[in-house]
Amino acid sequence: MLATTLPPRTTDLFDQGLELRPGSALLRFGAARPRPAGRFSWSGDGAAAWLDDVRGHVWTVGGPEPAAGLVLRAAQRRPEKVREFTGPRGTEALVARHLPVNDVVEWVFRWTLEEPPVQRGEERVVVLDESHHGELLDFLGEHSPAYSTGPGSADVSLWCGIRGDDGRLVACGAMSSLRDSGAPLMASVATDAAQRGQGLGAALTAWLTRYAVRRHGFCTLWQLADNTPAERLYTRLGYRNEDPCVAARISSN
Numbered sequence: 036m037l038a039t040t041l042p043p044r045t046t047d048l049f050d051q052g053l054e055l056r057p058g059s060a061l062l063r064f065g066a067a068r069p070r071p072a073g074r075f076s077w078s079g080d081g082a083a084a085w086l087d088d089v090r091g092h093v094w095t096v097g098g099p100e101p102a103a104g105l106v107l108r109a110a111q112r113r114p115e116k117v118r119e120f121t122g123p124r125g126t127e128a129l130v131a132r133h134l135p136v137n138d139v140v141e142w143v144f145r146w147t148l149e150e151p152p153v154q155r156g157e158e159r160v161v162v163l164d165e166s167h168h169g170e171l172l173d174f175l176g177e178h179s180p181a182y183s184t185g186p187g188s189a190d191v192s193l194w195c196g197i198r199g200d201d202g203r204l205v206a207c208g209a210m211s212s213l214r215d216s217g218a219p220l221m222a223s224v225a226t227d228a229a230q231r232g233q234g235l236g237a238a239l240t241a242w243l244t245r246y247a248v249r250r251h252g253f254c255t256l257w258q259l260a261d262n263t264p265a266e267r268l269y270t271r272l273g274y275r276n277e278d279p280c281v282a283a284r285i286s287s288n
Contacts, residue, residue: 047068047069047070047076048062048066048068048070048076048078048083048085049062049066049068050078051078051083053081053082053083053096053097057277058096058123058277058278059096059097059278060144060146060255060275060277060278061094061096061121061144061278061280062083062096064146064213064216064218064253064255065094065144065213065215065216065218065255066083066085066094066215066216067215067216067217068216071215073088074086074088074215075088075109075112075113077105077108077109078105079097079101079102079104079105079108080101081097081098081101082095082096082097082098082101082102082104082105083095083096083097083105084096084102084105084106084108084109085215086109086113086116086117087214087215088116089214090118090119090214091116091117091118091119092118092119092120092121093105093106093109093110093117093119093120093121093122094120094121094122094215095120095121095122095123095126096122096123096278097123098123099122099123099124099125099126099129100125100129102122102123102126103122103125103126103129103130104129106120106122106126106130107130107133107134110134110285117285118284118285118287119138119282119283119284119285120282120283120285121142121280121281121282122280122281123279123280123281124141124279124280124281125281126281127139127281127283130283130285134285134286135285135286136283136284136285136286137283137284137286138282138283138284139281139282139283140259140281140282140283141259141260141261141279141280141281142257142258142259142260142279142280142281142282143257143258143259143260143266143276143278143279143280144255144256144257144278144280145255145256145257145258145269145274145275145276145278146253146254146255146256146274146275147244147248147253147254147272147273147274147275148248148252148253149248149273150244150245150248150249151240151241151244151245151272151273152241152271152272152273153241154234154237154238154240154241154242154272155234155237155238156197156233156234156235156237156238157238157241157242157245159197159198159238160195160196160197160238160239160242161195161196161197161198162193162194162195163194163195163196163207164194167186167194167196168186168187168194169186170204171185171186171194171196171204171207172185172186174196174204174207174225174227175207175223175225177228178225178226178227178228179223179225182222182223182225183222183223183257184209184211184222184223185223188209188211190211190212190214190220191209191210191211191212191222192210192211192212193209193210193243193246194207194208194209195207195208195209195210195239195242195243196208196239197235197238197239199227199230204227205226205227205230205235206224206225206226206227206230206235206236206238206239207223207224207225207239208221208222208223208224208225208239208240208243209221209222209223209224209243210222210243210246210247211223213255218251218253218255219247219250219251219253219254219255220254220255220256220257221240221243221244221247221254221255221256222256222257224236224239224240224243226239236268237268237271237272240268240269240272241272244272244273244274256269256274260279
């Protein structure tokens with residue numbers, strides 16, 4: 036597998052038919068159509084890739100071998116930009132034959148077109164504005180320090196939360212977006228560690244999903260592959276699971 040043998044950059048990620056195949060939801064929802072001005076994208080035999088230039092992140096879908104080839108192609112063409120990638124499981128091992136790879140994390144890209152069943156406690160969800168950003172930051176720092184999206188992020192359109200009887204936050208979450216396509220992306224859902232198991236996460240997740248589906252027709256999210264409780268919750272709320280992915284960094288050493 037040599038990056039130099041792959042086809043040149045393409046003008047449209049959707050001219051290969053990959054978006055119609057099972058397992059290509061990330062392409063359908065994550066890559067904007069039509070192609071944004073200035074976006075770098077590539078295609079190979081059974082894979083497509085596009086570059087988030089701001090993050091230096093290459094997104095790939097398709098088979099692991101052609102996807103890895105496209106990551107290598109991107110790293111070869113834009114070595115000063117490409118720092119990390121997401122692809123189908125197995126991509127990381129193939130890329131690692133040619134480039135140093137670290138910080139490997141297995142994810143699942145999930146999505147739904149349907150409103151979920153109503154969950155107990157949804158009526159307790161309230162919208163939070165900029166005046167609550169400090170409170171949100173403190174809450175996330177204590178109960179979910181590895182949160183993906185923080186207060187003040189330009190990608191976030193809405194923060195919401197649930198308060199306890201004393202008025203303090205016991206759960207929070209955000210409606211963010213995928214950078215390239217603008218697709219709604221649920222992010223940073225967290226609950227008070229002392230109150231987990233009471234359905235707070237389910238209520239917040241259902242509320243945010245309903246919010247996105249009513250406004251956009253669908254909702255997406257990322258799930259850590261080894262998060263069994265989240266796996267069960269998202270499945271119960273109707274989220275599809277057909278995109279097992281892996282993310283990794285390309286080391287500069």
